Amino acid sequence: MIKMREICVSFRSERQEKLFGVSRDQILFDVSLDLEQGSCLGILGESGSGKSTLGRVICGLLKPDSGSYQLDGTEVYASRAGKKLLQNRLSVVFQDYTTSANPRFRIRDVLAEGIRVWERKSKEKIDRTAECRRLMELVGLNETYLDRFPHELSGGQLQRVCIARAVACRPELILFDEAISSLDAHTQVQIMDLLRELKEKLNLTYVFITHDLTSVTYLCDQVMFLYHGRVTEHIPVNQIAQTKNPYARKLLESVIEFA
């Protein structure tokens, strides 16, 4: 489904030696990955290692300096058709569910944003009331919440709404950028169970960006470690205990010590 080869990204450096300097800081170095349909890839790394930058490349928001990014054989950044293909297939769920839902919208209007995308894609007219009910049921929320505003829901409930909005446009791939990190541990498990269930039901592919090793082992089938913008390891999750990666070892030891 996704094939990335030697992706490099740099940003204009803040420390320019000349007045009109053009020096750049490289953030991603030759990142390559393959993602099969139906799989779940966890991207782990310390703060600043380039996870979200890679996420922005994956979701079509940041054109890399060099490298190839193909979706089902089509080069994503080479043409408008490539970007369009990606837009039609991908949804994103961000960490900050409080700001990703417009506070002036009722929940039904938040969901309508995703439903409209599906209407445009499919060129079908959808019964929005019925679709909102279906989506609420899909993410385990009571349909009476449809008339509430975001601040009238708990963090976990609101993140469920954001997940419902993400699946409303019937994507094949969903990118989660620290999407459960700010929830309490109990709610995180509930949301991860929901994500597992949706993945099976809707045959979805996930990319899951996180600091949290536990959620990766719970949800993902493969894990990629980024360190200072380079992939240091990309392994199946069931081999994580044997990893030599120092960052992964540190995370593993902290989980084991904590347990």
Ligand SMILES: Nc1ncnc2c1ncn2[C@@H]1O[C@H](COP(=O)(O)OP(=O)(O)OP(=O)(O)O)[C@@H](O)[C@H]1O
């Ligand atoms: N638009 C930008 N312009 C300049 N530098 C940027 C930009 N976006 C990110 N960076 C820099 O790129 C580096 C990687 O940032 P990124 O957000 O990808 O890391 P991360 O691994 O997701 O970190 P965190 O876990 O803290 O979110 C950081 O040093 C950051 O300051």
